Amino acid sequence: MAKKNKNVATRVIDVLGGFHVAIVSMVLLLILTWLSTLEQTGPGGLYWTLKKYFSFDAWYVVPTLNGKDLPIILPGGYWVCVVFTLNLIFGGVIRMRKGIKQLPIFFSHVSMAMLMIGGAITYHQSREAYMVLPVGASGDFAFSLTELSVEVAEIDGYDKKRPYVIDSKQLEAVRGQVGATQEYLFPELPFDIRVSDYYINAKLYPMQGSAPEGAVAVDGYYAMAAEPTGHEEQNLSSCVVRVIERESGKQHEVMLYEGVGHDVTVTIDGKVYGFRMHGEVWNTPFQVRLDDSRGEKHPGTGMAMIYESDVTVLDSDGNAERSFKIEMNKPLRYKDLTFYQTSWEEKDGLVESGFTVKTNPSDQWPKYSIYACGIALFVHFIIKLFGFVSSSIARNKHD
């Protein structure tokens, strides 16, 4: 019989859904995970290592070990995951032989594909921030330790109005780019701004005479760039904001520094406007009150041995809705938010708990995928076992 001619799409699907691609993808993922685990302990830190190995922009990776680039180029982890997911869908779901006996394997492949898709949703849709609460206090916001924003708000006497937010994605074009400038237009305000001299890590000093060479000086202060650390949350960024009045063209300059815990201001047409650079602020839809918190650390290491917190969720009027106990690996899940306790400090009798607050549409997908896969493989095993025992009995009878 003549072999049926296949078109290009079918051939691509055949290759993509093949066994070889599955093996190569899994081996690559194993190597990437192993190398990134080693690299994140170095100066790159966890944040930058994850970006380097598994971000959407990372088409390829040159691994670094002990400060030296290895002479190999690997494909980026994100794209290996994409190929592996397509392999599962094409090979393990679409092209797979269908039948009652293959049903458990089919379901195990579907559940693994769902696990991968859940990972992609987490990567693109999840949001993470940090909330710190001393015992007795309640919080209505969380802030990012890694994604910075610049905020602009009118200040009227004691009162600050709702700030305009330039988020981290909108700042990406200037972040750490020496000489780069980005213009931001505020149609609802009487001015626009230009952001420049954005250092990922800097130190801010009050001027004493003149600023050192290479420093950016504005209104009695200067910022000196410092080498960014791999631990992104420890970097303190700075930038220069040029405020341009739209009608008159008059310009003002302010220096923003992440380490400054308040707005710096400019007055335009008799109105005071505050400018501030800090981690993206995330208003939580409910308040959380820390009622009590207990913890213990490994002696000498400062690392958590155990910590747990009693919290109460409050509605917008401050009335208690529900009480929870958050423990290590037992987060609070409430109204699409998950609170993981990630730090615990006790100083001078004051106890403070830190929570990672996360929203993730596919939060529970890994759990359900693993359950589904486990059940499917168990059923497959039982079918195989039953088949084996039945055939053995039949063979014995025949003999």
Next chain:
Amino acid sequence: MNSRKLLLGIPTLLAGILLVSCQDENPPIEITERRDLTSYDTEGNLKVAMPSEWRRVPSTRFRDYNCRFNEDGEVYISIASGGIKENAERWLKQFGSSDAVVVEELAGIESMGATGRLIEAQGTFQGMRGITIEDAALLGMMVESAGNLITVKMVAKADEVAAQRENFMAFCRSIEWRK
């Protein structure tokens, strides 16, 4: 392709590349997104209404609320230690005066629910960081509240300080503890 076409093609290609590279790399971004205020926007222990002629600049270790006006005029609030007398005498010393201060003789101003004291001086200012301002003036206020000494200090050229006097008084009166 003949050489004439090639000669025409290369400059055209280069001009095209030049045109593309001359374009603004980062087009302006319009910002309309706002967020609601949270307790994050409540900073510090003090509530202050700053005059619109002034501008707020970064706080430092000893300046809890730090402002500037005109080119180099400075006004700042500090939560200090010690009493009014020794702090006032230290301030006056920066203007070359070693006179003893009698607190009760200083002019009063209502601030933070108590009577604050005004300290004034003129002359050459010798600052802590080696800064010297000729023909300068000091307008300061100190008030004891809730076991703390709150100081407000304005230093600039004498005529600038005189022009900002009303703003300074309003600023001092506006200071409150945040509840």
